[in-house]
Amino acid sequence: MANSPVPRVEIDGRAATAERLLPLTLSNYGHFTAMQVRGGKVRGMDLHLDRLRAATRELFDADLDADRVRDHIRHALGGDGAASVRVYVFRAEPDGAVSVMVVVRPPSEMPSTPQRLRAVPYQRPVPHIKHIGGFGQAYHRRLAERGGFHEALLTGPDGVISEGGITNIGFFDGSAVVWPDAPALLGITMQLLEPRLPGAGLPSRRGTVRLADLTSFTAAFVTNSQGIAPVERVDDLSIPVDAELMKTVTRIYDSVPWDPI
Structure with missing residues (x-):
């Protein structure tokens, strides 16, 4: 599998068939979580399971057994x-x-x-759930990539920043990391980083961040299930890449333990 471009797909522990995939394809209603596996382990496994269980209750009024999920992944x-x-x-x-x-x-x-980010006036519906059918964010990310950017930066009224198309974003004001306090999905990598930053001498807080505020920040970075990357530009605004900040944030993330599946 490691060198195969064809994904392996199983539904309830069995190889997926067209018949079994059809309901999902037609309804486009559901949710998911994304993770990286190394050595048969995952960072933040409990957070992934909590996300899946909470969304299952909200979307389907049903419980989801954690051991079942682990078994299917393995x-x-x-x-x-x-x-x-x-x-x-x-x-x-x-x-x-x-x-x-x-x-x-x-x-x-x-x-x-x-990363180069293109700001767009869009916010995901029901942003606290990692739901399928994300046409809007996919559309804006594609337009951003066509324009030479890596990612879309989603914003609301008055240019209030919420999140990236598939990332969370943190801004550094020279002394603390500021996470946008706006409707957004709380990514697992962000959830693992945020509480660990103060222990490494890097204060962290939530706050409203507008596009007009970006000149007051000295650096920024994005996070998702694949890791962390610095931001060097939002639209036409250049943002310095703070090597020391990135070294610290990366070291903190690398110290997060890997959980057995």
């Missing part, structure tokens, strides 16, 4: 120690039990290249 990995894994939860029948789909691809890492 089965789909098939012995692969390193992989990119997505776990989807959906319902094949309106009143049926929820199904768990696991997609296994080769492992990936966040590009080390400083």
Whole structure:
């Protein structure tokens, strides 16, 4: 699997078929989490499971057994120690039990290249859930990439920044990391980093951040399931890459333990 471009897809522990995929394709209703597996382990496994259980209750009024999810991931990995894994939860029948789909691809890492972000006036619906069918963010990310950017930066009224298309973003004001206090998905990497920053001498807080405020920050970085990368530009504004900040943030993230699946 490590060198195969074809993903391995299983639904409820069995190889996916067109018939079993059809309900998800037609309804486009469900949620997921994305993780990197190394040595058969995952950073923040409990956070991934909490995310899946909470969204399953909200979207389907159903419980999701954590051991079931772990079993399906292990089965789909098939012995692969390193992989990119997505776990989807959906319902094949309106009143049926929820199904768990696991997609296994080769492992990936966040590009080390400083990121260029294009601000767009868009916010994800129901942003606290990592739901499927993210047409809006995919559309804006594609337009951003066409314009020579790496990622879209989602904003609301008055240019209030919420998140990236598939990332969270943190801003550094010279003394503390500021995470946008706006409706957004709390990414697992962000959740692992945020509480650990103060212990490393890097204060962290939430606050409203507008596009007009960006000149007051000395650096920025983005996070997602693939890792962390510095930001060097938002639209036409250049943002310095703070090597020491990135070294500290990366060291903190690298110190996060890997949890057995």
